[in-house]
Structures are given as structure tokens and as C-alpha cells.
Amino acid sequence: MAVLLAALGFAAVAQMRLTGADDDYSGQRRExxxxxxxxxxxxxxxxxxxxxxxxxxxxxxxxxxxxxxxxxxxxxxxxxxxxxxTGTAAAAGPGVTITITDPEAAVTSTNLLNGIEELRDAGAEAIEMNDRVRVVASTSFTERDGEILVDGVKLPSPYSIEAIGSSHTLSEAVIFRGGLADEIERLGGKVSVEKADLVEVQSLHSIDAPEYSQPTES
Amino acid sequence: MSDKPDLSTGEPRSDSSGDAYVGLLTQIMTQTLDQDYLDVAQRRESSSGDSPPRWQVGAVAVLLLFGLMLGLAALNTAQEKPVVAAERAELIEQIESNQGKLDNQQATLASLSDEVTKLQQLLAANVADDRLLTNQLTSLGIDAGTLAVTGPGVEVTVDDSGYSVGESGGVILDSDLQLLVNALWQAGAEAIAVDEHRMTTLTAIRFAGEAITVDYRSLTPPYIIEATGDPDTMPARLLETRAGQAWLDLEANFDIQFEVVAKDKVSIPGDARDNLLYAEAKGAS
CATH class of the missing domain: 1.20.5 (Single alpha-helices involved in coiled-coils or other helix-helix interfaces)
Known part of the structure; x- marks a missing residue:
């Protein structure tokens, strides 16, 4: 009997303890x-x-x-x-391919430069001559011993010019009255213009680091 | 224990003799109990037991007492518990909630830290990219003519003659200017501007109506052409070109002004046009 009661009491106390501390903090004091x-x-x-x-x-x-x-x-x-x-990358786009024949060897570098200026005026964005020379801002047209040099590269006739831009505007610029076509024909040559949806300008212009020019401090 | 009354008639009391430490309460209780047992025994002997035996009553009383004590204890605990335990529970609850909050914060912190590190790496790569691009843009921009440049060079001033010679002999034509610019490139110019218009691959020098146009804008003489380049060699190289010779002829024969001056510093504007409508780059430079 006493054992039973003791067990009961213990169980009761244990139960109370359990309900009061069902966590990890049972051993912790309030402080x-x-x-x-x-x-x-x-x-x-x-x-x-x-x-x-x-x-x-x-x-x-x-x-x-x-x-x-x-x-x-x-x-x-x-x-x-x-x-x-700058002509340091190949370019592609719509444009024209112009072929200039010069049977009398009468075409001068000035004629070609004038033709390039006409194409620039008509909005040409990339120009190449004879599939060899990329025409950029600094491209010079010269002559030596009756031969035409573009940026120092000797170009034989017939000359070809590939230009990227509005093919219509470019072709109009070449064949307009008093334009390149007229001028060449006057010299005994012939100019043909072929419009194309895709003209590829492959030749590249290599640039040297400028020696005298500094970007202007703004 | 010999002086104590020997009452062990009903129940044997083996330990009663010689126990000098029995407390008063124990003694009383024992006596009471013993008395109860005695009474019960006596009753059993006298009557056949129609009323509850005395020891049962005692047991109930003891149980009641125990129950009362247990109840009191429980009551006591229960009364104190809401104060102490409730506070404790609240503390623990707060601790656990704060712990959870801290865990979440630390997880957030870890992922944030990760993210920031990645962003910093990305930014560092971008900065390197950017610097490389900036350098490329600068060198290409000078060549393309989109960037304004300053440097030593030459300044060429040309003007129509004051009077008309023949039909157009005294007037500068677009082709004259084209050839002059062409000759300056030949002479080693790095950048050229005609009346503050930068010469780019897109710039055309034309004649429209009565005036020379550059970049579709009419110019009026005198025309001033500036170029950066070696100021020591450019003037001579310019005059050696065919165009230079032609300009000297124009100067001599048509009273056209043609003045070439070396400069320590010329400032050439940029042409901001940097969008293309038709041409697409194929492959990087």
C-alpha cells in the first residue's frame, strides 16, 4: 500500500514537472x-x-x-x-557595286576622289575599291607614273567601287547629270552601277595609334 | 520498552521492544493504530461485525489526510505556477522566437553576402570590360573622327581672290578643297577639320548652289582647314604634293589666298555621328 502511494505521489510530481518544463531550458534559472x-x-x-x-x-x-x-x-x-x-571591321549591307572601265587610261585620281565624294554625299557608309582598299576618312588618292594609288596601293583599271548605303540613292548619285558616270564617259570610259540587297566590304584599313592627337579634354 | 504497556495482543510488534528513538507522533499513531487493531479484534470477538471495523475507518482517514496533503501541495504548486511558470514560459517563448528570428536573419545574411560577392565580381569584370572598351573607343574615335582632338599641326587658310578672274578662276571650288584635304592626309595629317567640320569617312565636300558644303552645310570663304600632325614636316610635305603645287599655282595665277602655318596646338572638333543606317559590322576588329 505504501509503495503504491509513493509511486502515485512520484508519478504526480513527475507529471507536474513534465508539464512545466517541456523544453531545453529546464535546467536554466530565470536569470x-x-x-x-x-x-x-x-x-x-x-x-x-x-x-x-x-x-x-x-x-x-x-x-x-x-x-x-x-x-x-x-x-x-x-x-x-x-x-x-574606321574600316577596321568588315561590313555588310545593301548598296551598290560600281564598275568603271578606262580603255583610254584617261581617268585620274581626282576623278575617283570626286566619285567617292559623291558617294559620301549620297550617304555611303562603307566603301571599298577593287576589293582591295578600304576607303576611310584619311584615304588619299594619288598618282605615280600614270597609275592610280589609293592609300599608296596601286589600283589597275577597271576600277570597282563597292559602297554600302541606300542602293537607290547611291546609284542615283553616280548616274545623275554631270556626275561620275557622265565624267567617265566624257573620258572614254564606261560606268555601270549594280544595286544589291547585300554588298560585302571585306578589305580592312589598319590604324596606327595617333602620335600628335590627344582627345580634347572636355 | 519494558515500562511501556504491552498492548500487542492483536498484532505482533517485533520492533516495539528496545526502540528508544520512537518519536511522540509515531508513538501516538502507533498506539492509536494498535488501539484500533485491538478494538477491531475485540469487536470481532464480541460481535459478528455488522458495523465497519475501526481500522478501515482509520485507513480512510489516513488516505483522506494523504489526499488532502497531496491536494494542498498541488494547490500550492498550482497557485505559484501561474506566476513563476507563466513568466518562465513567456521567457522561453521569447527566447525561442528570438532564436528563430536570428536563424532567419543569419540565413538572409549568408545569401546576401553571397549575392554581394557575385555582384562585385560581375562589376569588376564589367569595369575591366569597360576600361578596355574605353581605350578602344578612344583610339577608334580619334581615327573615325567622332572624338574631338587637340595637338600640334597646321592651319591652312584659303580664300577666293578679291576680284573675279575669268569665269571662276578666282573662286575656290569643292574639288579644290577635296584635293587640299586629300593632300593633307597624304602629308600625314591625323585629324582634319574644314571650318570646324571634322572630316570623317562619311563627310563629303560638295558644291551645292553657290556654295561649298561640308556635311551638307554651306561654308563661306575664307575657309580654314586645321589638321593635327607633325608641325615640322607637314607644311613641306603638303607643298610637295600635286595638290599643294596646284594651290601654289592658284595663289600665283589667280590671286587666291593659300596660307599654311605650322601650329603648336590646333583643336579639332569631333563629329558626333556614330550611328549607321545600312552597314553592319561583320566580326570585331
């Missing part, structure tokens, strides 16, 4: 719990500060990165245009 709570709060504060700082950094990086990405993308597009303008 310890408060201390733990306080240090947890402090750690949470510190962590939140770090999170806030990192979030700010991330926002800055994101906007900076985005801006740079846009800048780089724009720069790439500009670079692409510049490679066409």
Missing part, C-alpha cells in the same frame, strides 16, 4: 534565461545591422552594375559603328 534573451536580442540587432548594410551595398552594386551594363552595351554598339567607320 540565465533573461541573460540568454538579452544576448539573443543583441545578436539579432547586430545581424540586422549587417543585413541592412549588405542590402544597401547590394542596391548600390545592382544599380551600379546595371548602369555599367548599359554603358558597356552602349559602348559595344558604338565600338561596332566605329569599326565600320
Amino acid at each position: 540565465n534565461l533573461i541573460e540568454l534573451l538579452e544576448s539573443l536580442a543583441a545578436a539579432a540587432d547586430r545581424t540586422q545591422t549587417q543585413i541592412d548594410e549588405l542590402e544597401q551595398t547590394r542596391e548600390e552594386l545592382l544599380s551600379s552594375s546595371e548602369r555599367r551594363q548599359i554603358a558597356v552595351e552602349e559602348a559595344r554598339q558604338r565600338l561596332e559603328v566605329l569599326t565600320v567607320l
